Amino acid sequence: QVQLVESGGGLVQAGGSLRLSCAASGRTFSMYAMGWFRQAPGKEREFVAAINWSGTDTNYADSVKGRFTISRDNAKNTVYLQMNRLKPEDTAVYYCAASYRQLASVEHFQHADWGQGTQVTVSS
Numbered sequence: 001q002v003q004l005v006e007s008g009g010g011l012v013q014a015g016g017s018l019r020l021s022c023a024a025s026g027r028t029f030s031m032y033a034m035g036w037f038r039q040a041p042g043k044e045r046e047f048v049a050a051i052n053w054s055g056t057d058t059n060y061a062d063s064v065k066g067r068f069t070i071s072r073d074n075a076k077n078t079v080y081l082q083m084n085r086l087k088p089e090d091t092a093v094y095y096c097a098a099s100y101r102q103l104a105s106v107e108h109f110q111h112a113d114w115g116q117g118t119q120v121t122v123s124s
Contacts, residue, residue: 002026002098002113009094009118012086016122020081022096022115030054030074033099035109036081038092038120045095049081050104059104064090086122093117 008020020036035050049070050059058070069082079096096115101108 004096004115006096006115006118009120011121017084022079024077029077033104034079035097037095040092047106052104053102057104088122088124091122
């Protein structure tokens, strides 16, 4: 199992930017895909972005493509989510997830370890 701690959430105006970080410990970080998911009030958790074990392949939800960038630093056991041109509909709790598989496919997170989440609020 891996322990995940997210940080970087907060309140930002529409059009602004935030950078989320997720620090991992407990198993070999560089061997597994990492992802970001989010859950807005009254809605189900949804996929945002994923990155494969080596950082050479990424996958994004259509709603964030071109605005968000996922990256990882295997030397620091950390994954990031750079969020630009934020919209009010991006408001949600953002969760970091560590897959038990290597590829950045959404289905590879059906079995994953999860962080506690960090709140992102975008005001209009």
